[in-house]
Amino acid sequence: MILPCLFIAPTNEMGRGVFTSEKLKAGTVIEIAPVIVMTQQDRVLIDQTLLHDYIFEWGDHQDQCCMALGYVPVYNHSYKSNCEYEMDYDNHTISIKTVRDIKKGEELYINYNGTWNDEKKLWFEAK
Secondary structure, rough: OEOEEEEEOOOOOOOEEEEEOOOOOOEEEEEEEEEEEOOHHHHHOOOOOOHHEEEEEOOOOOOEEEEEEOOOHHHHEEEEOOOOEEEEOOOOOOEEEOOOEEEEOOEEEEEEOOOOOOOOOOOOOOO
């Protein structure tokens, strides 16, 4: 499920991102995306490809990884994101929900650390 008001468009600094063509209220689920769950052995191979930057750690013990479908791989990162994601291990989905009111035309961000306001440095900034 992806709300029909969401669209992908170019950004000034990050290639492309997910935007909304309508105002959204805080707490709105804007996407529920299926995921493809993979093993640790699969992760070793994926880490050698560009897909490394698009996978999520998965499972209660984070001993697996997953590739989300839908728009999830296109949301850009912000330490003060306007959306957050939640993993449903039983149903193999990731849902995206707004954490504040969003203006029409605004880009939607998630925090790649998992919590919308977690400021721990990310793998691509630690270099």
